[in-house]
Amino acid sequence: MSGDAISPKGIHHVELLVGNAKQAAYFYRKAFGFSQLAYAGPETGLQGQASYVMGQGKIRLVLSTPLTPEDPMGERHRLRGDSVLDVAFIVDDVDRQFEHIVDRGGKVAREPYDMTDDHGRVRRAKIYAYGDTLHSLISLQDYKGKFLPGYKTQRVAEPSFGLRAVDHIVGNVEDGKMNDWVRYYEQVFGFNQFLSFDDKDISTEYSALRSKVMASPTANVKFPINEPADGLRKSQIQEYLESHQGPGVQHIALITGDILHTVSVLRQAGVDFLKIPPSYYDSIWDRVGDINEDCRAIEELDILVDRDEEGYLLQIFTRPVEDRPTLFYEIIQRCGSQSFGKGNFKSLFEAIEREQAARGNL
Numbered sequence: 298m299s300g301d302a303i304s305p306k307g308i309h310h311v312e313l314l315v316g317n318a319k320q321a322a323y324f325y326r327k328a329f330g331f332s333q334l335a336y337a338g339p340e341t342g343l344q345g346q347a348s349y350v351m352g353q354g355k356i357r358l359v360l361s362t363p364l365t366p367e368d369p370m371g372e373r374h375r376l377r378g379d380s381v382l383d384v385a386f387i388v389d390d391v392d393r394q395f396e397h398i399v400d401r402g403g404k405v406a407r408e409p410y411d412m413t414d415d416h417g418r419v420r421r422a423k424i425y426a427y428g429d430t431l432h433s434l435i436s437l438q439d440y441k442g443k444f445l446p447g448y449k450t451q452r453v454a455e456p457s458f459g460l461r462a463v464d465h466i467v468g469n470v471e472d473g474k475m476n477d478w479v480r481y482y483e484q485v486f487g488f489n490q491f492l493s494f495d496d497k498d499i500s501t502e503y504s505a506l507r508s509k510v511m512a513s514p515t516a517n518v519k520f521p522i523n524e525p526a527d528g529l530r531k532s533q534i535q536e537y538l539e540s541h542q543g544p545g546v547q548h549i550a551l552i553t554g555d556i557l558h559t560v561s562v563l564r565q566a567g568v569d570f571l572k573i574p575p576s577y578y579d580s581i582w583d584r585v586g587d588i589n590e591d592c593r594a595i596e597e598l599d600i601l602v603d604r605d606e607e608g609y610l611l612q613i614f615t616r617p618v619e620d621r622p623t624l625f626y627e628i629i630q631r632c633g634s635q636s637f638g639k640g641n642f643k644s645l646f647e648a649i650e651r652e653q654a655a656r657g658n659l
């Protein structure tokens with residue numbers, strides 16, 4: 298990778314393709330504490346699809362659905378079900394970044410184009426990542442509106458659950474492809490490798506995976522990339538690849554400053570989390586030592602704890618938020634630690650395997 302790499306500045310939004318955006322918007326409002334901020338559809342001049350912008354803290358999720366069978370999103374939805382379509386990046390200069398990406402072998406989904414309305418102009422282009430996941434490049438210097446041109450403010454406010462920002466977004470790719478995508482993120486987006494886990498770090502009695510964490514040097518954006526590894530039984534990554542019909546986003550980790558509060562309200566709202574066996578807590582406090590939070594409350598809410606040289610973190614994982622075992626969410630609170638909870642991998646993957654077994658996929 299050469300020294301003149303230019304990198305995205307951060308995540309503008311994450312767009313999800315869903316079967317029914319109106320109902321998904323209600324789910325993200327009531328179950329996850331997002332407010333609806335804006336809408337685009339035929340009524341606002343967007344033909345063929347409807348999109349709802351959901352916001353909480355700095356997080357922006359766009360829920361989009363095709364309105365006609367001709368729309369290419371319809372075919373994608375038939376194949377993959379509800380899934381992440383686009384992780385859109387903010388960049389300084391779309392044309393310059395686009396040229397740079399193309400020079401370095403980036404796969405073009407759409408050349409730079411203008412989006413305009415009464416509030417100004419947004420320049421945008423689209424680049425492919427793993428599978429048909431997109432990274433839009435967006436520059437907002439000439440735009441004064443609240444979100445993007447074409448969206449009309451349509452606010453349905455909800456009390457926030459305390460989710461503040463996207464911490465990391467994890468992709469699952471095929472066996473043997475992880476290093477290709479690591480190189481792609483290095484060359485095309487100027488990312489660096491932040492961490493690496495091999496199948497000895499991430500294995501259970503039955504299955505294994507490998508993971509490398511890519512990080513943008515200019516933004517607090519991390520992109521772990523997983524691939525399945527050989528084990529006695531089917532890796533959870535392989536189950537994902539079969540259910541999603543190819544590579545794609547496995548989970549989105551959202552930061553909270555108060556995980557006890559956030560997870561309490563998520564649970565009251567009916568969000569389903571992976572069940573960790575009570576024995577997890579038998580040895581945990583000896584391993585991680587003192588933390589600022591109430592340990593009893595952590596145990597009651599099934600929150601996982603890990604510590605490294607820099608501090609500790611608290612995390613919990615939802616079950617998949619659709620019927621296919623594909624996309625799920627992580628809720629994370631960082632107290633110094635910048636890692637990913639390596640000490641929890643085994644318990645977490647055993648919990649996932651119990652659910653895989655119940656689906657007949659282990």
Ligand code: FE2
Pocket residue numbers: 465467548550627637
């Ligand atoms: Fe994660």
